[in-house]
Amino acid sequence: MKQYVIAIFVLAFIWACNNPSVSNSGGDDLGEAVFKKNCKLCHGIDGKQMLNGAKDLNLSTMTLEERVNIITNGKKVMIPFKDVLTAKEIKAVAQYTKDTFKPGK
Ligand code: HEC
Incomplete structure (x- = not known):
């Protein structure tokens, strides 16, 4: 019986790690989805399109907090x-722009 409980815990843990919506990678997938939809x-x-005076995000030097x-x-x-x-989506998309758009890209 005890082994069963442990096995279920292990399985739940593996599932949680593979599930993108609860991934620990900083929400990259979420950030990308938000960017494609809203930005x-x-x-x-x-990140290079500069519609209505938008800045080239590849050249942005903003910190995560500023973003x-x-x-x-x-x-x-x-x-x-x-x-x-x-707030979670904003943080994820801010991180996404920071990680994805870099000078020289
Ligand atoms: C309606 C058009 C528009 C949309 C939609 C938009 N932006 Fe912007 N963005 C701008 C403009 C214009 C600026 C420049 C603002 C300024 O400094 O005058 C800007 C600036 C920025 C900057 C700062 C760059 C820098 O270093 O100065 C970041 C980061 C940014 N946007 C991220 C995003 C993200 C992430 C989204 C989606 C959640 C988004 N933007 C949606 C128009 C837009």
Whole structure:
């Protein structure tokens, strides 16, 4: 009986690790999905599109906190996302832009 309980725990753990929605990798999949849905329009899939004066995200030197801030509150043409996305989604997409768009890409 005890082994059963352990086996179920192990299986649940493996399942949790493989499940992208609860992955520990910093929410990359979530960040990518959020970006494609909400940000691509202005920034482009490669971050280089500069619609309405959007900056090339590959050249951005913003920290994660600054990104979270601009995504949450917006700036000029960029609309605030605080009513559109959850805090978790904002953090994930901020991390995604930081990891994905880099100079020289
Ligand atoms: C309506 C068009 C639009 C949408 C949609 C949009 N942005 Fe922006 N974004 C802008 C503009 C314009 C700027 C430049 C603002 C400024 O500094 O004047 C900007 C700036 C930024 C910056 C700062 C870059 C820098 O270093 O100055 C980041 C990071 C960013 N956007 C991320 C995002 C993310 C993530 C999303 C999706 C959640 C998003 N944006 C959606 C238009 C947009």
